[in-house]
Amino acid sequence: MAKGKNFFRKAIILIIALIILIPCSVLFYDAAIASGEEKVDFYYMMTDGKMKPFEKKIRSESKEDTLVTVLNTLKEEPKTDGATHSIPESIEILFAKLDGSTAIVDFSDEYYRLSNLDEVICRSSVVWTLTSLDFVDNVEFWVEGQPLRDHNGEATAAFNRGNVVIDSEISAETTEYAILTLYFANAEGTDLAIEERVVEVNANQTREKTILEQLIGGPTEKDCVRTIPTETKIRDVTTTSDGTCYVNLSEDFVVKHSGGKKEELLTVYSIVNSLCELDYVDKVQFLIEGKKLDEFKGNLQFKTPFTAISSLKTAEVQ
Template identity: 65%
Template structure:
């Protein structure tokens, strides 16, 4: 009798264990296993300086396997004609993981040797490619185990597509990706700093207009300051064959500006330097409501075109 009760007790215990563990096993399975193939958008640069996606199918047994295969394909797979690999040879993927829907990617120290534009292309390509997977919300990059930081030493943290400027009136069929180098004021208001930005733009819109719209919209980084009054309206922008870009702005550009020698220089040269990043622009001529004006706010003369400068420090008053 005692043996029978003991066997019954063990059977009940085993049944309870099965009731508890079987659902947990299914939950674990669902969180780590991904069915066969995933369609991934791989982002590469084209020869004309825009970033475009190429759709490919990736096969893997689970999320980590798919992430590893995706990164390996992004780095090593043959790209289509006219496209440029976005992950340089000196950048190696050391480890990959998934935490709270964020892909955690550790790369080799060669990442820090990339030039500014190379780094932006590489980082953007990785982020946009991985976030095309339905189980990845964001991407965290580390370099040899150390957090990725911006130019001011702040940790960048999770990255996704939320900082990509998309104009709602532009349809998907007419958009491309472009990398812009924009100039804003540093926090001290003593000089210009660059902000590399990858945006989705209208393929039929000029780069000049896109740059000016981004400058008016203001910086995305927290440690820089806007230079152009937000009320400013772009009337027109045209670049002539001799490399002079004519920027026609509304009166708000002048009337809404705070004034002051340094503030004027920061505003003017943020526009000039940003536009002169384009190969076909050498100088910028400002127009206010379609007309040349003698002065901006009492310090800088606007009668003649401006060329880009390397720094505001030491710049003499015009």
């Protein structure tokens, strides 16, 4: 009888132990499985013209393995209805690595053959998707082992959510994506500095006005400095068939400007160079409140149009 009771006690203890240990082991197993998972917001262009995020979980062995997995997923045809893959099949992902919090992605040279729209979609999707990872703040694009080059042959700066702007709430009927090459002053105030920016633009607004709005808004890169007084208002901007862009600004452009030869040159050519990045703009004529001024602030003549320069050192006082 004593043996029976002893056996019964042991059985009860065993059952209690199993009740306690089995859930713990399950939780431990789930935690071990989850430790190799990353939640990623994949940004896809939808058929309605909007870019939207879709959360997915991916498994990986390391952070760099995560980058490769994410990029390969963006190349695949998404299973979400209405979404299209962001990286064209023709582009090969050569490698992806981390440098601090910057993801460096190297593509094959087919990247340079992308149309303007396809490049914007690819770049925006890659940047916003990779920066959804908690260990990525910036993304550098490389092609065939070399940093991506802009139209002037200069290496592009790292991209992030500050300079690659998307707005999924704007209707596709009135907006489109564009890559703008904007010129600001460098940190030292000695020459121009380039900032490439991906933005959604209103299809019913001229690209020239969008560029001016972005310039007045100021740079997003820390090594760039604004050149235009923030109070400046755009009265009108029109480009004629001979390639002359007439920029009509409020008097604040002159009155609020600090003056100085170098400062005047930086202001004028930040606008001129930015607008002349457009294929159909060859020169810029400034107007203030609809009228031509003889001079800007005492150093630059404003009667005749300005053309783009390669460096402030080559600028001639007009």
